[in-house]
Amino acid sequence: MPKELWKGNEAIAEAAVRAGLEAYFGYPITPQTEILEYLSRRMPELGRAFVQAESELGAINMVYGAACTGARVMSSSSSPGVSLMMEGLSYIAGTEIPAVLVNVMRGGPGLGNIAPAQSDYNQAVRGGGHGDYPRIVLAPASVQEAIDLMALSFDLAEKYRMIAMMILDGSVGQMMEPAEMPAMREIRRRDYEWAVNGAMNRERRILTSIYLNPLDEEKTNLRLAERWNEVKTNEVRYKEYFLDDAKYVVVGFGTAGRVALSAVREARAHGVKVGLLRPITVSPFPYEALNQLTGQVEAFLVVEMNAGQMLDDVQLAVRGRVPVEFYGRPGGVVPFHDEILDEIRRLVSGPLAVSSNPRDSWLTRMYRNLKIAVP
């Protein structure tokens, strides 16, 4: 199939259609509305279900209900809208059914703004909803990757009976890039052994997230944890750039990762042995890849469009063996590559201390760089 110029949000919508999306439920919010808008046209054209719900709460609970039948379903939203869906997500997780959600993240907290951000990392990766549940979180950095991961989201969600979430910042949603769409996959409604799809001539099935007996609920939690172990073993994905001889490694996901690539290339051109690790699955996180690198590198630099969230995961992997430094632009600001280049230079010129708190020193530098007074 030839490459076409696709806008991120529309590409995600078409990729979902081609992956066999049977029903979409959503509510408009910038900067992800093009997903809903595109599907409002495309889904009826194919005789598939599209519902603009009365709210995000309505949308996620429609996803919950439809997913129980074994159909391929999804919703999409942006940060404040995803917050509204958290209760529903927890119920979906507790019921152990597959569902796919796309979060095109914007500046927060609160109503925030509509500019690109990565500040929902913790909400996505750590859970967000109540209860103890794992979830798969994918973080594309380009339009092509968003297309590829959209299909993968459905496959993983169904394989592990788990929520698969794709988190991208508003700039990937709004950006156009040449990309290749996969061929249209036929809708294959599987008769899962758990699906509630009509009990004619068979035992009735019950899908629920209620286990009144704590021992039953505990068993459910253990089952979820065991399934997560399988995901951790099989599904970690990341991309490496210039790591072979790297003495310094930048870690960044999504847009922060690709902006870091520009900085890493320029530093390389000046002879600095620096590489980049860009996690594609942020949950499961590539702990082992970072663990391996720790033996070879002098310091890590974590770059995010937030105030340091994935930073915790990198620190967990590195376990204090070498310094982990941080640079972030929160609130809807996308860093330019020269800011990251300055940070790489700072790493190289040292000295860095393992014991210092990277968030504190970053905050001090931010006030200085932005020339604003510390409150």
Next chain:
Amino acid sequence: MQKEIIIAGFGGQGVLFGGQVLAYAAMDNGLNVTWIPSYGPEMRGGTANCTVVIADREIGSPLVKNPPLAVALNLPSFDKYEEMLAPGGTLVVNQSMVDRAPKRNDIHVIFVPCNEIAEEIGDRRLLNMTAVGALLTALPEIKLEDLEKALENHLPEKHKKLLPKNFEALKRGFVHAQKEWDKVPA
């Protein structure tokens, strides 16, 4: 090879589409390209801009602080991007909308009376195409014919009748810029 371009102007001047035409041409030439708009409230009435990055390798940042190439279709954009342009870069300025000379002498500034050329061709909306045509003097990776082909290949069928005038606007802008180029101090 990597080139970054910012196209800026008022909403309604065709800033975003101007960038898309470049993006289509780059894609059809087998290059990697990103096109990213300034989206949000400023799209409605205020200033608009888009950044296009063209490269023959995986593109890192889709945004750039100091682009080597820019198009300013109005005075606020001229003020902003004259300051931000990388040294040695080229700035195409819509002469119809500005009333001052350049301040910097370490960049090429090419003035093109975009509105007048577009009106001569018979459609004021073509002003963006005259500017994009002019930009090609500093973007040898894309030829005039590439832009024409891009329009032909990617413009929706219902707009195809507009092609000849678009071609003319691109060419007039390009020819004008080539003449100007000889005059600007490097």
